[in-house]
Amino acid sequence: MQERLKELQAEALEKVAQAADLKELNDIRVSYLGKKGPITEVLKGMGKLSPEERPKMGALANEVRDMISGAIEEKQITLEKAAVEKKLAAEKIDVTLPGRPVSEGNHHPLTRIIEEIEDLFIGMGYTVAEGPEVEKDYYNFEALNLPKGHPARDMQDSFYITEEILLRTHTSPVQARTMEARNGKGPVKIICPGKVYRRDNDDATHSHQFTQIEGLVIDENIRLSDLKGTLDVFAKKMFGADREIRLRPSFFPFTEPSVEMDISCKMCGGKGCGTCKGTGWIEILGAGMVHPNVLEMAGYDSKKYTGFAFGMGPERIAMLKYGVDDIRHFYTNDIRFLKQFSVTE
Amino acid sequence: MLVSYKWLQEYVDLSGVSAEELGEKITKSGIEVEGVETLNEGLRGVVVGHVLECEKHPNAEKLNKTLVDIGAEEPVQIICGAPNVAKGQKVAVATVGAVLPGNFKIKKAKLRGEVSNGMICSLQELGIEAKLVAKEYSEGIFVFPEDTEVGQDALALLGRDDQILELGLTPNRADCLSMLGVGYEVGAILGKDVKLPEPAPTTASEKAADYIKVNVEAKEDNPLYVAKVIKNVKIGPSPLWMQSRLMAAGIRPHNNVVDITNYILLEYGQPLHAFDYDLLGSKEILVRRAKQGEEITTLDDAKRTLSEDHLVITNGTDPVALAGVMGGANSEVNADTTTVLLESAYFTGPVIRKSSKDHGLRSEASARYEKGVDPERVHPAAERAAELMAKYAGGEVLEGSVVADTLSVEPAVVSVTLEKINRVIGAEVSMQQVEDIFAKLKFESTVDNDTITVTVPTRRGDITIEEDLIEEVARLYGYDNVPKTLPIGASTPGKLSEYQQKRRLVRRFLEGAGLYQAVTYSLTSKDKATQYALEKRDPVELAMPMSEDRSLLRLSIVPQLLEVLKYNLARQTDSMAVYETGAVFLKQDGEDLPLEEEHLAAAVTGLWENHQWQGEKKPVDFYVVKGILEGMFAKLGLEDKIAFAAAEKDGMHPGRTAEVSLNGEVIGFVGQVHPTVQKDLDLKETYVFELNLKAVLEAGTEPLQYQAIPRYPSITRDIALVVDKNKTAAELQNIIVEVGGKLLKDVYVFDLYEGERMEEGKKSIAFSLKYFDPEKTLTDEDIAKTHEKVLKAVEEQAGATLRG
Structure with a gap:
């Protein structure tokens, strides 16, 4: 009996060692250690043994059983590891293949510029005011010190619907409306973005529809120096901290004094080049101190209140900032154009 | 406005200030200088030559073989294709080695077998725009006056050794549509005096008043009309320097009389018109609104039909000029003109703008009238023109002017306090600085304590209120000197709505x-x-x-x-x-x-x-x-x-x-x-x-409210419903949601089958229902009743049967 056990042990261990996969191993387990296995079979003959021999033989049988199951366990770990390795090897992929694209859209470059400017001025305590694109002549012109017959408001330059109604030619009427709504009280701190329309033939530098952002601040003691400081903050944020600004006298009917703001040319650093036509400066926007007639018409006491206003074109800013060479791109919506503005700067 | 740097020096001392520097200064303090152009940029080697001989090229029909004295030791042979080249002419010669516009280098060449040592030039070849070249030279070479010295720099003689400042004028600065106006502006910027011309024509004994009467019917449109008569003029070319200045300013030369009117327009900003006195057909000038349907042929040979919106100069009966815009062809100065009637008038902007717009005719004159001319220059401009006509057209200026004057011009008197100036600018400018600025502008001012009172000359019609004075102070004080500050005051919350x-x-x-x-x-x-x-x-x-x-x-x-x-x-x-x-x-x-x-x-x-x-x-x-x-x-x-x-x-x-x-x-x-x-x-x-x-x-939204995280599990039941094809998912879902009540936490479609295994006209639509009770773990029995109700409801209300 003892020999039979030893034999079984040797035989089982041999088979375990030979087992090629987990299934085979499991078969070995079942066939040797199962209830109907040979060891159980051998132990059935225990009854024939003397009482002294029985525990010995029992111990031996357990020993054999443990040996086999130990071997199986060890083999199982080895085989499992091998199986995992095999599986992993089979699962190998080419990590250099392109990933699944996450298709995200993006906002239009003009929105990008407008929101950037909105956020900048919101940070300085401004709110964003909006108004109708179809406007009354009064708000578009008269309230802005452009009385009827003024050369700057020629019928030829605007899209009129009736004699009194037109497509706004600038976003300034929003300023006039806002001032009127405040009943002559300050402070007013707004910026007004929006679409505007002029009778221009569309070409590389003209568009019959374009956008504008205007700003207006009215309070007691608003100074030209405040305008200069505000525009300096704006220019450095939009065009880079190394940019310088300069103000030049200009003329707008609704401001007095009126100025134009230039920024130093990025391309040449102010030395003069083709981009800045040799001047070292690039014209960005028009501004000025709100004309007393405009204040009075909106119900403000021009002795007490002063204010500044500025207006700029997001198209021009985008063209300068991103080097866009044709204003029509903004309205053609060529996907190859739109997609270029997905990147963060 | 195109401003000649050299011409400007007649009015203001520009020593030590280059054209570029001047441009920069003007831009910074008031008017945008859009460019500074050097007229002879890249050009060299063009001299005055004398055509000694001129004969047909032996081998070419359209070419001439000339021998030209260019002031060198020997005359040179030049082949010239211009139709108007002739023996005896003084011409501009691009000598061998010369460079013409477009970096065109002149080399010794052979043309059809004949040597050519240079090129006789037209003005276009010297870089002058074709539309500015006088008609007689437009198809050929330019010819200098006979007495021109040979060998000298032809470009300098043509005034091309000059720089032109291109002023981008805003509508308020019409004062700078004249050399004098620019003179005042530059004088103020540089702190220099302005030298004005002092016209004093010597006059003949005859009186202008004996030749012409002036009546103005349309006094609102034309409050001042000055007429002068110049006799015995000889029409011919104007002096070369005058032609050069006109061309540099963008005006084409015609003849001495017309050129002088244009020259004064540039100098004074006052439009003038010269009529051929003998062609007027009367001894009267009557200024009135045109009659409806009245016609005039203007100098550009266009016949124009007029209306009562337009102002005309008439000889008492017929129009002889569209006032302020363009003269009439019937009274045009021509080669035979001997007596000139010179008009210097003040027309108001709106009527001229209307004429100009209605006829699509914008002239140098109308552009100035539209924006407003200086009423105080009407007389001096006429005197100055008469003086030049005497000098350069050999005319005799008759004594006196014939004037119709209903104009009352008072210079604007505007006051502002120093406190207000500094409050608006945000700088600390002293009263002395303010006084100095107005002195530089040649504005008279008086100071009383904190208030300065300024008398604004009529040439600066744009200045009427204290803000206008503040702008003058600000721009001449210098925007560069204004500090950068941010508004102080009550803080305002910045936000999007x-x-x-x-x-x-x-x-x-x-x-x-x-x-x-x-x-x-x-x-x-x-x-x-x-x-x-x-x-x-x-x-x-x-x-x-x-x-x-x-x-x-x-x-x-x-x-x-x-x-x-x-x-x-x-x-x-x-x-x-x-x-x-x-x-x-x-x-x-x-x-x-x-x-x-x-x-x-x-x-x-x-x-x-x-x-x-x-x-x-x-x-x-x-x-x-x-x-x-x-x-x-x-x-x-x-x-x-x-x-x-x-x-x-x-x-x-x-x-x-x-x-x-x-x-x-x-x-x-x-x-x-x-x-x-x-x-x-x-x-x-x-x-x-x-x-x-x-x-x-x-649309109003509910305030955001936290929902407790479920502590008990939910039970899910999936049902596949067979319904008519036209039953919508929404109909079924609405029934389920309504009947499911509180226990039904969620429901969604998870399958749709319309294939051939379905009965004709039917489809199967499967919903997943999630039951949940926040208070306890649900059992199958808890939901059985509700789920039954749901199934019954979809059957009754939507004819749905459970798919087997």
């Missing part, structure tokens, strides 16, 4: 979902204006559109986006998704302004999912676009307030379109574009939506 914030949220959501923002035109064609409109309304129409395509305001955005897709699809883009937010315009009865409604629209075509090498391609379908909307509404907290229902709409696929309602009100639509429309636009399967964004953004 709730509406604006939500609009940004919508944009970001759509972009995150894969849509690109487009911006299209509001103006569109009659056809497109009302297509896909949410509401039937008349479109708003422009009074004077520039084109049919842009004649009305849009009522919807979808047609514009379809155009965008069409454009891109024609350019190798197959798949595209765009959206736009923007106003549409609805005409309102009884209201002046249309209703502007902000809309949101999108258009999607092609593949929605496309993973190339994995071969996964999924074209866009209705549910893709609907899913985007559902996601957006969920983001806005409106998912429970939104409903989709099958709808039909012009231009949309009848079976694949839904209207979208918010709280029961239809606010838009979503669906597939009708295949015929797709075909018309060369589009493939395209899905669109358009919503009244204003309604969406203004």
